[in-house]
Amino acid sequence: MEFFVQQLLNGLAVGGIYALVALGYTMVYGVLKLINFAHGDLFAVGAYLGLTLLVSCHLGQTLPPFFAVLLVFVLVALMVALVGYLLERVAYRPLRGAGRLSAVVSALGASIFFENALMLIYGARVFVYPDFLRPDFTVTLFGYQIPGMRLLVIAVSVVLMIALQIFMLRTKVGAAMRAVAIDQGAARLMGINVNRIISLVFLIGPGLGGAAGILVGIYYGQIDFLMGWSYGLKAFTAAILGGIGNIPGAMVGGLLLGVVEAMASAYFAVAWKDAVAFFVLILILIVRPTGFLCERTADKL
Amino acid sequence: MSSLLEVASITKIFGGLVALNEVGFTVEKGSIVGLIGPNGAGKTTVFNCITGNYVPERGDILFRGQSIKGKKPHTVVEMGIARTFQSIRLFGKLSVLENVLAGRHCRLKSGLFSSLFHTPAQRREEEEAIERCLEELKFVGLESHWEDEAGALAYGSQRLLEVARALATDPELIILDEPAGGMNDQETASLVDVIAAIRARGITVLLIEHDMRLVMRICEKLVVLEHGNLIAQGDPATVRSNPDVIEAYLGTDDGDEEY
């Protein structure tokens, strides 16, 4: 039982990270119907920028760990958001009128670009996050010793997700975003500046992704330039699982995927861990072809 | 002698909302039947149940005495029911001829291998199909446009092209969903001729239409729906004097002037 609970919490922590990255996929898909394959790499960029700020800029030494991490979170989220914004302007906006897959290829190109940029700038080796940032307290919960880090990661991702959900549902800008997702033309007629909303989505999604990058760095202690691909693909799977374009769906999909993966590698074969996500995906889509939180709308005839 | 099409008290529910409530009517071979009713009455839903796009929860649909409920749309077409769409659904980027060839598709036999290897039989079949499709274009008066992009045609012509595409499937029954929608008077007049000519070919016609003059003029039988219920059916004169119909349909402001 102890083992099970630990795995469950581990799964939730990883799932929270997946969910944060998945939000970027799903938000962009919602407004542009574009799969932003470079999103995973923006997440990796976040992890590396965080490392630079902490180590090279000595933010980790000069400030108490808590404030250092907080400051790094904010700075990295802003910087990655900026990169996301530029990406949309350069690589996606010129393709808006073309077929959807042209933009997908452009996104794949951007992904390769970011990945190799990270490799060229930082090198191909694995980087270690400073471990004094890792809080190593444990919490006793229901009689189990649980690493505090695990709970913190879960807490941070849940808080960010709730904040996003409140933003989407309670603010005017959030309402505009939802309107653009439903019908761009109609939203424009209602006086919404669609381009500005799309830019904003490309700020928020990558911002959250960048924050998730730092979480990975702190949680696992190490990062590498290929992490964008592996996490990106999983997060995209999570977004699809929940029903792409659906924000709560991405959250649920991410958490579910994290837990299923943790369980699979704990009780099943570790060698098949990466395949498990896809098996689950295929099984769920056979039963529910548009993900489990997406309402099944009948085709308009 | 049973009817060509029998809709036997079908019920269709969308997430708790009853879109059709035990609707039943028949279409006799060789007739022109109009399905009318206010917006949202469930007319197109009836069509989509017949064409296999929806499966009714209860009731049955018989075509030539055989149940077609739950059959896939393409099977229904093969069995002899062709349709047009309310919101025009042409292959806009393809040529006019290719749109009609789409309708002809289900009557052709060339498969993967004869297509890959361009066999003589495949070539012969293609030629025959093209000839036939040009005839259907001529039938609706669009033969000179055969090379044009379908999406570039005028609105009325697009509706006629959908009719030609449906006719190319060799239907026994053709289902037209608001064929005069968006047409001007002149286009509507030529549509009336086309519908009459379709019947003259021995093809039965079932149509949804808002243009009351058109319906009264060409239909032998009308079926009236309101809120998913069938409220009247019979020949136009009887239906016109039915008090329920007058209240439900003719009482609305757009009905008055059209009468």
Place this chain on the structure above:
Amino acid sequence: MNTRKVRFITGLALGIVLAVLPFFVNNYWTDVCVSIGLYALLALSLNVILGQAGIFHMGHAAFYAVGAYTTAILNTMFQWPIFWTMPLAGLAAGLVALVVARPIIHLRGDYLLIVTIGIVEIVRIALVNDIFGITGGSNGIFGISRPQAFGFRIVKSIHFYYLVWGMCGISLLLFHFLWNSRFGRALNYIKHDDIAAEGCGVDVSHYKLMAFVLGAFWAGMAGTLYSAKMLTIAPASFNFMESVIIFAVVILSGGSQLGVLVSAFLFIGLPEVMRGLTESRMLFFGLAMMLMMVWRPQGILPPLPRVYKKALARAQALAREKSE
């Protein structure tokens, strides 16, 4: 009409250049062209699925892998001659495609895209994990023999060059026929509007599945050629990146077969030209991918409308009847 002529002449010129090219370049560049030919072959087959039928399929490398491994296993374990394994490699890939695609082929575009990515990953992981104990794990399979036909051993780069490009030529012809047929049209109807296609009497799921299986069959045969050329195959050669490149070649092509060839040269040839950049090569490759799409959002050479010579004569006859 004019565009059609220009394309024809371009195609002809490209064909002539390809026919004599190996006599003017060294072995290295011949090998590069063999590689381009393999990608062209894969992209031509993916074009049937993605370009013609509009099915979002990003997992073509999976079928390529199945074909390559079928050949490698039959050849190394059972000593089958390479060419004999080719139809089987195609069939194996086609069969896998049939089994895998059947339950998922009705999925909407983006959902299908991620599922096909998942298929590549599952196949790759299965190969790494030495599934059934016959794939050799992450090291792959060694010692594949050279192909041999009518007593002629295919060994040198130039031999492979003509083998691969000959296969491309045959594929071009067959797929051209396919495009100009009932089958090819059905795929286009589905791409443009699958509900309208179904409503016109086209069995949409059947045709989607057939397109998928045909494309996979071809990719499987391309896998045979790859095995024969490399002599050693490993799971790493069939990863997601391969799928991405094949996918990108098709999208950049615009959908015409000539476009696929040009696009394959750009995609596979360009990194070779940029070899001098060594480490930053892939950086510029990614950049080029973005720039090329921004440069030609609709692709390099979108297909021209089909020609119906018969219809022209017939329509003129109809017009004459009318005027009389």
